Amino acid sequence: xxxxxxxxxxxxxxxxxxxxxxxxxxxxxxxxxxxxxxxxxxxxxxxxxxxxxxxxxxxxxxxxxxxxxxxxxxxxxxxxxxxxxxxxxxxxxxxxxxxxxxxxxxxxxxxxxxxxxxxxxxxxxxxxxxxxxxxxxxxxxxxxxxxxxxxxxxxxxxxxxxxxxxxxxxxxxxxxxxxxxxxxxxxxxxxxxxxxxxxxxxxxxxxxxxxxxxxxxxxxxxxxxxxxxxxxx
Ligand code: FE
Numbered sequence: 269x270x271x272x273x274x275x276x277x278x279x280x281x282x283x284x285x286x287x288x289x290x291x292x293x294x295x296x297x298x299x300x301x302x303x304x305x306x307x308x309x310x311x312x313x314x315x316x317x318x319x320x321x322x323x324x325x326x327x328x329x330x331x332x333x334x335x336x337x338x339x340x341x342x343x344x345x346x347x348x349x350x351x352x353x354x355x356x357x358x359x360x361x362x363x364x365x366x367x368x369x370x371x372x373x374x375x376x377x378x379x380x381x382x383x384x385x386x387x388x389x390x391x392x393x394x395x396x397x398x399x400x401x402x403x404x405x406x407x408x409x410x411x412x413x414x415x416x417x418x419x420x421x422x423x424x425x426x427x428x429x430x431x432x433x434x435x436x437x438x439x440x441x442x443x444x445x446x447x448x449x450x451x452x453x454x455x456x457x458x459x460x461x462x463x464x465x466x467x468x469x470x471x472x473x474x475x476x477x478x479x480x481x482x483x484x485x486x487x488x489x490x491x492x493x494x495x496x497x498x499x500x501x
Contacts, residue, residue, distance in 0.1 A: 343371030383474030
């Protein structure tokens, strides 16, 4: 039977990493480290995560100086007020080696800007901030943000005056960070819900600043090439 229309593949490409993940997972299940049901439960839990709890934490901190103090002193405790229990709400009930950790809430000021990276790999406070964006995991971002933070932030569209100090905080297995940005002008009298909306994922990583009316994450700017590749010879 001639087949004129081949069905489209389910995925365009399976990466080496995905093949490795399946192999390690199947081995771990075979060895009894966890069950297939545990894995399913974990995957479903991970899919529920988003940056909204972290955004709400920031909104609450803007509105309540006492809560802000708690957030800066003990991010894990402050997370409880936004529905994230780092110890008990995980499907495993004991956290995970990579996620149960010390959450630090880094407070910006008008003259101090924090930005988060994991120079070693891709550590990220997933329970409170969801999955990391792809660019966060790239060697390009990880290498360049520590060397040329001002330049890299400007590539994200965040131009900082020269008198603003930039501190790059480097995540690791036990310590994860979110940024508590400066509350922008024009938000006087706003409710917690209104404030939560403008604290985007990128604001929480530190590569963007919140502003009224901006509720989406920045698209990475695309600049035309200075010397475009010539087609043909
Ligand atoms: Fe990492």
